[in-house]
Amino acid sequence: MSGDTIDWITVLIAVFGGAIRVGTPFLFVSLGECLTEKSGRINLGLEGNLIMGAMAGYGVAWISGSPWLGVLAAGATGVLLGFVHALLCQQPRVNDIAVGIALMILGTGLAFFLGKPLIQPSAPHLPALHLGDWSDNPALRAALEINVLFIVGVILAPAMAWFFRSTRWGLAIRTVGESDDAARAMGLHVNGVRMLATMAGGFLAGVGGAFLSLYYPGGWSEGLSSGQGLMAVALVIFARWDPVRCLYASLLFGGAGALGPSLQSVGVTWGYYLFNAAPYVLTLALMIAASSTRVRSGMPGSLAAR
Amino acid sequence: MDKKMSKQHDTPVNPKRRTTLKGLAGLGLGIFAGGFGIREASAAIKKVTMGFLYVGPRDDYGYNQAHFEGKSAIAKQSWVKAVDQENVPETIAVQKAMESMINLDGAQVIFPTSFGYFDPHILKIAPKYPDVMFLHCGGLYDASKHPKNVGSYFGYIDEAVYVSGIVAGHASKTGKLGYIAAIPIPQVLRNINNFTMAARSVNPKITVQVVFTGGWSNPVKEAESANSLIDQGVDVLTCHVDSPKVVVETAEKRGVYSCGYHADQSKLAPKGFLTGAEWNWSKVYLDYATLISKGTKIPNLVRGGFKEGLVKSSPYGKVVSAKARAHADKVRAQFMKGDFVVYKGPIKDNTGKVVIARGKEYGQTDIWLESMDWLVEGVVGRTKG
Numbered sequence: 001m002s003g004d005t006i007d008w009i010t011v012l013i014a015v016f017g018g019a020i021r022v023g024t025p026f027l028f029v030s031l032g033e034c035l036t037e038k039s040g041r042i043n044l045g046l047e048g049n050l051i052m053g054a055m056a057g058y059g060v061a062w063i064s065g066s067p068w069l070g071v072l073a074a075g076a077t078g079v080l081l082g083f084v085h086a087l088l089c090q091q092p093r094v095n096d097i098a099v100g101i102a103l104m105i106l107g108t109g110l111a112f113f114l115g116k117p118l119i120q121p122s123a124p125h126l127p128a129l130h131l132g133d134w135s136d137n138p139a140l141r142a143a144l145e146i147n148v149l150f151i152v153g154v155i156l157a158p159a160m161a162w163f164f165r166s167t168r169w170g171l172a173i174r175t176v177g178e179s180d181d182a183a184r185a186m187g188l189h190v191n192g193v194r195m196l197a198t199m200a201g202g203f204l205a206g207v208g209g210a211f212l213s214l215y216y217p218g219g220w221s222e223g224l225s226s227g228q229g230l231m232a233v234a235l236v237i238f239a240r241w242d243p244v245r246c247l248y249a250s251l252l253f254g255g256a257g258a259l260g261p262s263l264q265s266v267g268v269t270w271g272y273y274l275f276n277a278a279p280y281v282l283t284l285a286l287m288i289a290a291s292s293t294r295v296r297s298g299m300p301g302s303l304a305a306r
Numbered sequence: 307m308d309k310k311m312s313k314q315h316d317t318p319v320n321p322k323r324r325t326t327l328k329g330l331a332g333l334g335l336g337i338f339a340g341g342f343g344i345r346e347a348s349a350a351i352k353k354v355t356m357g358f359l360y361v362g363p364r365d366d367y368g369y370n371q372a373h374f375e376g377k378s379a380i381a382k383q384s385w386v387k388a389v390d391q392e393n394v395p396e397t398i399a400v401q402k403a404m405e406s407m408i409n410l411d412g413a414q415v416i417f418p419t420s421f422g423y424f425d426p427h428i429l430k431i432a433p434k435y436p437d438v439m440f441l442h443c444g445g446l447y448d449a450s451k452h453p454k455n456v457g458s459y460f461g462y463i464d465e466a467v468y469v470s471g472i473v474a475g476h477a478s479k480t481g482k483l484g485y486i487a488a489i490p491i492p493q494v495l496r497n498i499n500n501f502t503m504a505a506r507s508v509n510p511k512i513t514v515q516v517v518f519t520g521g522w523s524n525p526v527k528e529a530e531s532a533n534s535l536i537d538q539g540v541d542v543l544t545c546h547v548d549s550p551k552v553v554v555e556t557a558e559k560r561g562v563y564s565c566g567y568h569a570d571q572s573k574l575a576p577k578g579f580l581t582g583a584e585w586n587w588s589k590v591y592l593d594y595a596t597l598i599s600k601g602t603k604i605p606n607l608v609r610g611g612f613k614e615g616l617v618k619s620s621p622y623g624k625v626v627s628a629k630a631r632a633h634a635d636k637v638r639a640q641f642m643k644g645d646f647v648v649y650k651g652p653i654k655d656n657t658g659k660v661v662i663a664r665g666k667e668y669g670q671t672d673i674w675l676e677s678m679d680w681l682v683e684g685v686v687g688r689t690k691g
Contacts, residue, residue: 010534010537010538013537014530014533014537017533018533021530021533022526022530116363116365119363119366120365120367122574138536138537139537142533142536142537142560143537216526216529217526217528217529217552218529218552218555219525219551219552219555221363221523221525221551221552222362222363222393222523223525223548223549224525224526226524228526257526257530258530258534260519260527261517261527261530261533261534262530262534264515264516264517264531264534264687265515265517265531265534265535265538266534267515267686269688270688272518272520276519276527277520
């Protein structure tokens with residue numbers, strides 16, 4: 001329980017490293033959800049995409065020997081689930097929340113069923129960039145072992161913000177998300193745009209799953225996701241539908257997840273239940289904060305309308 | 307239906323035949339099941355049918371795999387028919403699974419292996435099938451309260467954990483060991499304490515850093531704990547979670563040693579794996595099967611450690627020194643003889659309080675040890691969050 005400065009620096013490093021390691025799946029799922037919600041639809045099924053992606057990615061990486069093929073397979077699985085979601089939701093009087101929950105359960109169950117033979121084998125992992133080789137501190141070196149997928153995510157967040165702001169397609173998605181009528185008046189195919197946005201969002205969530213099984217913590221097991229897919233949905237609200245804020249929020253959630261273990265490992269032995277629950281407490285706090293009207297400012301119109 | 311059938315047969319009859327009849331009457335499976343039943347009954351009267359239920363996947367490199375390996379070992383015997391079901395939640399689902407094993411497969415003995423299956427599920431189903439034995443893995447059975455056809459079996463795996471602690475104590479250069487545990491319940495604390503005392507018997511300066519993850523299966527938190535501990539200079543990791551796979555793999559990736567738990571994880575860490583504490587359920591299950599086939603009454607309570615063959619150590623890894631092997635083998639031999647007492651005073655807890663006074667000792671079977679709520683000197687951690 002000694003409070004020397006060195007200990008606190010290691011906690012900071014661990015939280016920083018954890019933010020990146022634990023935060024990456026949040027980042028991909030929240031970017032995917034952001035894209036889908038911008039088009040005016042909520043896909044709660046991304047938890048299912050995440051788990052299916054983790055399973056499919058691991059399986060394909062194991063069979064093919066290439067982790068990158070695994071990532072692609074994970075994304076493709078996500079696209080497929082996104083397609084099913086969009087297809088069901090564009091039928092009259094179908095509620096997207098209910099479909100999302102159904103797909104979440106379907107995805108999870110299917111992944112458990114198909115993933116049975118994948119628990120034992122060891123698939124190749126995604127490579128990491130060793131950005132900390134200059135440092136003598138092993139903790140810092142470990143924290144700076146950064147996976148390529150995280151870097152892709154970091155680039156993707158501002159790119160997506162730019163896409164929404166400055167491209168025709170981005171405008172089309174935003175219009176569809178704001179108002180069906182306005183979009184139709186502009187000659188946009190509302191269901192088509194939503195379908196594409198949901199499929200692309202599903203792709204990203206699937207890739208997030210591949211990060212879990214092919215990099216951190218690595219391996220396929222049925223307890224792999226502890227609700228990251230669902231928390232990422234809450235995170236989008238916190239980020240006010242802004243992809244760059246999704247990045248910050250993911251890092252915050254990732255860091256919160258790393259806080260419990262790292263505090264205990266330096267000898268802060270009190271309150272571990274509280275610190276372990278930090279990400280969930282954070283989710284709850286964000287939900288309360290998000291229910292204030294001020295936050296709704298960034299909300300796509302057709303989501304706010306219900 | 308089942309209750310009525312049971313009452314009609316108060317005298318012992320061939321249990322195989324009865325359960326088959328029951329299944330037949332209850333489910334109306336008709337000619338197929340009837341033919342099956344007759345063939346079986348006449349072919350081998352002593353054939354034993356055993357049913358196993360696991361709470362998680364069969365191949366989790368952990369708790370459930372240990373039971374599955376036990377089941378697979380006895381299934382090789384020609385006179386044993388072993389049926390199993392994995393991923394059975396601790397809900398009414400386990401009652402249905404048990405009943406179907408009894409009614410459809412004719413199981414004479416059921417092994418519901420998860421802690422939470424006992425109350426209320428086993429207690430509810432057991433009175434309905436007085437000729438079927440329900441043997442629960444864990445310490446919840448109480449002869450004064452529970453039905454006669456219920457029993458329990460459990461191993462003193464902390465003996466094997468003690469041996470792991472010896473090997474870990476020899477391997478560590480930094481003098482810092484890491485223990486990733488789910489929640490601070492007595493069984494977990496006892497393992498941590500054994501590991502710590504064993505390591506400190508090698509080098510009294512050793513400390514064991516504990517991280518409680520708050521759940522039995524949370525791979526991300528386990529990986530994060532492993533990384534944080536390694537960042538702190540821990541060079542041997544072990545754990546008490548359902549599947550040690552993530553911890554052992556992370557240790558290997560970061561180049562530190564690891565000790566396994568539940569099952570054999572040596573394949574996951576060819577470089578840094580030292581040894582591990584394993585259950586030896588195949589021995590227990592085979593003993594039960596032999597008793598049933600002979601028609602002997604099954605004991606309601608089975609306990610034991612190394613001596614009784616209920617636990618074992620994983621094979622030593624390549625990196626384990628000859629000195630460490632000799633020391634660990636010596637301690638194991640003492641456990642085999644049954645004269646090794648781990649909890650021998652004076653023992654202080656990690657707040658400095660004397661918990662076991664000089665001259666006092668608690669043997670392996672002492673019930674006092676089963677309510678352990680303290681961590682021994684040398685552990686960095688707290689039992690209350």
